[in-house]
Structures are given as structure tokens and as C-alpha cells.
Amino acid sequence: MMQRRQSGSADTASLRVGIILAENFTLSALSLFIDHLRLAADKEDKSRPILCTWQIMNSRPESIRASCGVSVSRNSDLTDPTAFDYIAVVGGLLHGRRQVDEPTTRYLQKAASLGVPLIGICTGTFILCRAGVMKERTACVSWYHRQDFMEEFPDHKACSEQMYLVDGDRITCSGGGGAAELALHLIEKHLSRPLARKASHILLLDRPRRGDTPSLQPHPPLTEEVNHVVDARVRRAMMEMEQNMIDPLSISDVADRLGISSRQLERLFQSVLGMRPALFYRMIRLRYAHALLSQGELTITQVAFETGFSDCAHFSRQFKTMFGHSPSAMRGRSSQSAPIFPPVTATRQLGERAGVRLFEAL
Structure with missing residues (x-):
């Protein structure tokens, strides 16, 4: 069982992120995203959420199961959306499975109406589109899931070239390494580039990017x-x-x-x-x-x-x-x-x- 204990103050943090996990979510996407926040959040190396905070939310009290079988406990119910700078949805397995329940969908719609920026990680982009909060926005989708996306959302624009894409107050990423790059983008924007570099150095994932330009997805799609x-x-x-x-x-x-x-x-x-x-x-x-x-x-x-x-x-x-x-x-x-x-x-x-x-x- 995995659980994140919050010990910092969200009121003093420069970056506050609420996280919603879909049923059968992708564990690697969550861990790459959240560990960059964790390493950048502390002034020493004690995993304290000082400079930024993150909170795993669920409409139900039970833990959320990842596609690999690992379960993660929630930190809270669905909290007031305005308590966060971003709300991120981590998706996972697509076919034949419910990803989020109706209360969560309504919560995302409320957050959008209040102007809270929303993030779709991996197939979390599908969840945002199903909630109707991606209208007239371009979605970043992995080349692996692009055909699924185009078949389900023929009226949406999709990008499968970049690792992540910022379109106003909607941010979407392809999953995997895209989740890591997106986390670095948020840390650089709200904290500092040195803190972003610190996190990637510690995780041995340091790969210089061209300024604020996301990397290209490593596979040329068909x-x-x-x-x-x-x-x-x-x-x-x-x-x-x-x-x-x-x-x-x-x-x-x-x-x-x-x-x-x-x-x-x-x-x-x-x-x-x-x-x-x-x-x-x-x-x-x-x-x-x-x-x-x-x-x-x-x-x-x-x-x-x-x-x-x-x-x-x-x-x-x-x-x-x-x-x-x-x-x-x-x-x-x-x-x-x-x-x-x-x-x-x-x-x-x-x-x-x-x-x-x-x-x-x-």
C-alpha cells in the first residue's frame, strides 16, 4: 500500500497540485510526475512538501488500484478545486473499463467552470475529453493511443509529436517520460529552473531540453x-x-x-x-x-x-x-x-x- 503523508502547508506553497487517479491508472506516469514534485518541494532532502504540495483525491474512501496491481490510498475526498493551482488526472487502461465515476466527472466540470487549470496525464486526456472540458483545445496523445483517441473523439484535435502540450489552461501529456517533462515544466514555471534540474539530476533522468520546448515523442508515428x-x-x-x-x-x-x-x-x-x-x-x-x-x-x-x-x-x-x-x-x-x-x-x-x-x- 502506498500513501503520501502531507506535512507541509498548502497556504505557503508556490505550487499546489490535486491529483485524481483513474481506475487501473498507470503507476509509472504517477510516480514520474509526483517524484519530481517531491524532490523539488523540499529545501533539504526529507520529502517534505514545503515549496509545493500534492494531494491524491478520490470520491470514495477505498484505495485506487493501478494497472500493475499496486494500490494507492487517497489523501482526501474531492477538495474545493480552487485550493489548487492545477488538478491532474492520471489515466490508465482504456478498453472496456470505467476510468472515473460520475461525481469525479462533475468535479472536473466544476473545476473547469471555476477556471482551475486541468492536466491530463497519459489517458487522463481521454477522461478530460469525456467530461467535455477539452472543447476547442488540442490534446497531446501518445502515438500508441492516437488511433483510439481519433475514433472516440473525431471532432478533437490531437498532437502526437510532443511529449506534452500546453493549450491555455489545459495541459496534456503522452504519459511515461511526458509526465516527467510536464512536472519539470511546472516546477520551472512556479519555482525555479535549478529546482527542476535538481529533481531530474537525483532521478538520473536529466536530459536537457531546448528552453521551454517539450521534447518530441521518441517514436515516429504512422x-x-x-x-x-x-x-x-x-x-x-x-x-x-x-x-x-x-x-x-x-x-x-x-x-x-x-x-x-x-x-x-x-x-x-x-x-x-x-x-x-x-x-x-x-x-x-x-x-x-x-x-x-x-x-x-x-x-x-x-x-x-x-x-x-x-x-x-x-x-x-x-x-x-x-x-x-x-x-x-x-x-x-x-x-x-x-x-x-x-x-x-x-x-x-x-x-x-x-x-x-x-x-x-x-
Whole structure:
């Protein structure tokens, strides 16, 4: 059981955050967010909430269970929203599960009407949208959940490039590392940059950012291409491939996850995209490799491994065939100079140019 004991005074704190946890919330998102606040809040290192305070709220007295099975106790009932500078909602598992109850939804709506800034962490953004408090606001969504978001909220704008996004008095983040960066942003804004740096140093998560600009999400999403594909089975297959880069699935495994045969999947891809699924899979892995190399942080061998290639020489040959230059020529080059990747609508021409033999079945 985890419980945060409050010993500081919220009246004297420069940053006051109320936290609502969804059922089956993501523990890592909460811990990365709250530990940055904890380390910045104390003048020594005793975990005292002096400079900032945080309070876990729940409409019911029982503890809240995370998706990993760990339970967290509340500090209070749903407190007066104006007692906080921000109210953050930490989301978690999406499908087939209730995330928050009706009293919590009404509480978020009340907070919005009172002008209290709201934060959506991980799929907490979905909760804010369902509560109707994200109208005419752009939401930051992880590339992993973007398709789910677009299907549920077709009238909302979504951003899957940044780790977090500030849109007026609504802040949303992609979860994981995005929760950490968002916490640093709040600490810098309300306390100081040195305190933010202190927290990230202690957590060994120090990564310099360009001023107040959020980092980019580390995975180049296929979402724009996916959104243009009408067939739901092909869209799902594309997402399965994108979510399995380091250890690529076999095409038969992809088909099994969709509940269809490999032959059916081959026909679908040929009909919709004009190419075999193995060709498409290899293409997006090479695109990801291109993005990693442009960041200049990994060696060519590491990039090959991260994109599912066990043979570095084989990876280099395929990379050069697709992009016209070797990985060694690409490494460290600015991502702004990267070529525009061909959309899936143009993959038929790509398949004809590269040759199916280059992208043999996995």
C-alpha cells in the first residue's frame, strides 16, 4: 500500500497540485510526475512538501488500484478545486473499463467552470475529453493511443509529436517520460529552473531540453497514414507492426492477432496499399531507423537492433536502398534535413522501386 503523508502547508506553497487517479491508472506516469514534485518541494532532502504540495483525491474512501496491481490510498475526498493551482488526472487502461465515476466527472466540470487549470496525464486526456472540458483545445496523445483517441473523439484535435502540450489552461501529456517533462515544466514555471534540474539530476533522468520546448515523442508515428486507411483490419495490422519494432512479429502472428489467415492479410494489404505486409513492415522499421539515426544518440549497431535487424550489414544495405545513402552518412544529421517519408498512398510505387526481394517475408 502506498500513501503520501502531507506535512507541509498548502497556504505557503508556490505550487499546489490535486491529483485524481483513474481506475487501473498507470503507476509509472504517477510516480514520474509526483517524484519530481517531491524532490523539488523540499529545501533539504526529507520529502517534505514545503515549496509545493500534492494531494491524491478520490470520491470514495477505498484505495485506487493501478494497472500493475499496486494500490494507492487517497489523501482526501474531492477538495474545493480552487485550493489548487492545477488538478491532474492520471489515466490508465482504456478498453472496456470505467476510468472515473460520475461525481469525479462533475468535479472536473466544476473545476473547469471555476477556471482551475486541468492536466491530463497519459489517458487522463481521454477522461478530460469525456467530461467535455477539452472543447476547442488540442490534446497531446501518445502515438500508441492516437488511433483510439481519433475514433472516440473525431471532432478533437490531437498532437502526437510532443511529449506534452500546453493549450491555455489545459495541459496534456503522452504519459511515461511526458509526465516527467510536464512536472519539470511546472516546477520551472512556479519555482525555479535549478529546482527542476535538481529533481531530474537525483532521478538520473536529466536530459536537457531546448528552453521551454517539450521534447518530441521518441517514436515516429504512422497515425496520419493510418487515418487515411479505410479498412479497419489493415489499420489494426499497421498499428500492431508499429508497436512491435525491436522484435518484429511474423506476418502469421499479425494475422492471428486480427483473427484472419495470413493469405487474407496478404490480399488485404495488396488491395488497400498495393504491397505485401512484409514489405510495409520493413519500410516502417527503416523509417524508424532513419529517425533514430538523425538524433545521433545511438550507434548504427544499436539502431539496427532497435528496429529488429540482427545483421548490421544487412540493415545497412536495406537502408541505403531505401534512402539512397548509408546509415553512417545519416547518423547525426539534423532531423530537419530528413527526407519526407512516402505516405502509404504512395507505397505501390515504393514497392516497385525497391523491389519485393529487398523486403523478403520475415
